[in-house]
Amino acid sequence: PSQAAKPGPPEDPGQATKLGQPEDPGQPTKLGQPPEPGLPTEPGQGAQPGRAGAGSYDLVLALGTAGSLPAGAGPAAEVGRELGADRGGLGPEGFALARRDAVTVVLADEPAGLLHGLFQVVRLGPAAFGADRPVERHRPALRLRLVSHWDNVDVHPVMGQVERGYAGGSIFWLDGAPRQDPERVRDYARLLAACGMNAMTVNNVNVHGTATRLLTDRLDDVAAIADLVRPYGIRVHLSVNFAAPVTLGELPTADPLDDDVRAWWAEAAKRVYGTIPDFGGFMVKADSEGQPGPYRYGRTHADGANMLADALAPYGGMVHWRAFVYDHRQDWRDRSTDRARAAYDHFTPLDGQFRDNVIVQVKHGPMDFQTREPVSPVLAAMPHTRLALEVQATQEYTGQQRHVCYLGPWWSEVLRFAPWGPGRPTVASVAAGSAGDDGAAPSGGGGLVVVSNVGADHYWTGHPLAQANLYAIGRLGWAPDLDPLAVLDEWIDLTFTPSASTDPELLRDTLHALLDDSWRTYERYTAPLGVGFMVAPGHHYGPDVDGYEYSRWGTYHFADRDGVGVDRTRAAGTGFTGQYPQPWADRYESLETCPDELLLFFHHVPYRHVLHSGSTVIQHIYDTHFAGVEQVAELVRRWERIGPAGLVDPALHARVTDRLAEQQRCAEEWRDKVNTYFLRKSGVPDAHGRRIY
Ligand code: GCW
Secondary structure, three states: OOHHHOOOOOOOHHHOOOOOOOOOOOOOOOOOOOOOOOOOOOOOOOOOOOOOOOOOOOEEEEEOOHHHOOHHHOHHHHHHHHHHHHHHHHOOOOEEEEEEOOEEEEEEOOHHHHHHHHHHHHHHHHHHHOOOEEEEEEOOOOOOEEEEOOEEEEEEOOOEEEOOOOOOOOOOEEOOEEOOOHHHHHHHHHHHHHHOOOEEEOOOOOOOHHHHHHHOOOHHHHHHHHHHHHHHOOEEEEEOOOOHHHHOOOOOOOOOOOHHHHHHHHHHHHHHHHHOOOOOEEEEOOOOOOOOOHHHHOOOHHHHHHHHHHHHHHHOOEEEEEOOOOOOOOOOOOOOOOHHHHHHHHHHHHOOOOOOOEEEEEEOOOOOOOOOOOOOHHHHOOOOOEEEEEEEOOOOOOOOOOOOOOOHHHHHHHHHOOOOOOOOOOHHHHHHOOOHHHOOOOOOOOOEEEEOOOOOOOOOOOOHHHHHHHHHHHHHHHOOOOOHHHHHHHHHHHHOOOOOOOOHHHHHHHHHHHHOOHHHHHHHHOOOOOOOOOEOOOOOOOEOOOOOOOOOOOOOOOOOOOEEOOOOOOOOOOOHHHHOOOOHHHHHHOOOOOOHHHHHHHOOEEOOOEOOOOOEHHHHHHHHHHHHHHHHHHHHHHHHHHOOOOOOOHHHHHHHHHHHHHHHHHHHHHHHHHHHHHHHHHOOOOOOOOOOO
16 A cells, blocks of 8 residues: 555544544654654644544544443444453553444554554555454553663764764764754654654663763753653653762762662652653663673672662662673683673573563673574573563664665564474563563563664664664564564555655565565675674774684684684583573584574584585685675665656665665675685685685
């Protein structure tokens, strides 16, 4: 369905009578375009006075019980009756949707449910107003779906305004102060709600300078953001510095068991809730990459997290405590230290010790948001802890929003991964808290955390097509079983508005050609077979095969003249495979069963080792690097072809064209550097005699 043909609100508010709706959230912001002037964004704007009665409206959005609907509400009342006792089962964000007697009905128990119901109607487009539909109940699989902004308040000398941000500055902060662009923040909240999110942090997990004071004298800045996003069902959380009592010069220690420290945090929480009554909670990066934490005082992560949890508990606040803890001062010669092991080694002994309002936030892979990693074993190893899955929409390691890289398929794989084997609970059920005996305690789970890819850029995400990632992760958090390519279709329909005279199917086919396989394409021309990194140090863009090979960060590939890869087996390596439950512990351990795409993550093998695919490791490296570049060239051609057809806005077309040119240049650089490196190391020529630089 094309956006242009959509009936009903908000395009034609005159036809719609809204019953019992507390506020009109307006149209979800179109991702592909800057916010349009004139669309209703303020509560009440665009709504018509009630005119209940058959034939006078075709959409009803109603809050409350069936009994409270006006007698003339006809179909809505009927749908309400049918839901009957089940209505309580919709939850705070759920809704029911049906179409009866040519009226589309959305019912919810809470305003947020109605909002999500409206967005579902918009997503359905004409289909929401066609044939009758039986009653469908919708509610999010994961309760908490939080967007984490790595936005600095002050401009950081190395990281800039947004750490790992590739979409311009922060939409919240500018050089130490609020950016003062409330319209943008409001549009953003609406955008997030339309994607399915319900929470966000407004500052970087590395908390420095002014950001520390968001908790104290700069709290009003946070409250102003909370006011703007609240109507869209988005709660604000804050990243805090564990050493804040010391950093702010108020106490000599930040020891979590010290009474003054506990009182300081209790007071801080009280102040926050006095100002922002629906505040979500704190996010903490502690004892990680130089950030302060409880280890400094000989305390555990549970001591640290619980101290903050106790401060927040009276108000229902949560602590997101990140599990990204590892030794960042390693020596490549020391084969006993393995960064992949670290989160498990630090956190699993603490399972069961965290308060109920602590969520341990686990990166999806054991290393660091690489293009390919196995699922983190921590997600299957803390059955008595609420665990959140953390993914990275900002494309730090996946092309930095200069390369097309649709991550929906990757996240879908992670969410559907079954750590205990087929037919058993998945990562999604761990994050949902429904994994039962096999996984997270059934206490609601910890949900999903997404590192944001959004900034002050005109297109929100720098690369206009990177918007698809934000949309996809929101939808997957709501419904992890969705097909990521179907989600892409939703995004295309909501984003692009081809005019009647153009060919919407050509646009759709082109966007699918660019996006569907783009993650695997990126993988082909970058680090091979799950070994990761090989990026330029510091900014992490572009190839540098040995850039991190002798550094302290623990990110090695161990290539030498004989072979490549990290031996993480129990038999001869770091023993990391033993952190998995069966069947994966054995499957990853054995060369016979380890999946090709993760081979070099788990094993060090000779260059002539034969993969399941039949190719040797070295030939696979050559072949995929040549193929990846050819695929990018094809993307460039596909995109060029739709330019003259006027299917997308010329400025957007030009922006994507520029980015694709850079992707092609960079892919060629990757191909040449990786192929040359391995040709030199291995001495094995390309079987096809292609030119290797
Ligand atoms: O991948 C690394 C990034 C850091 C980031 C860190 C983290 C916010 O390079 O920039 O710091 O992860 O997740 O804490």
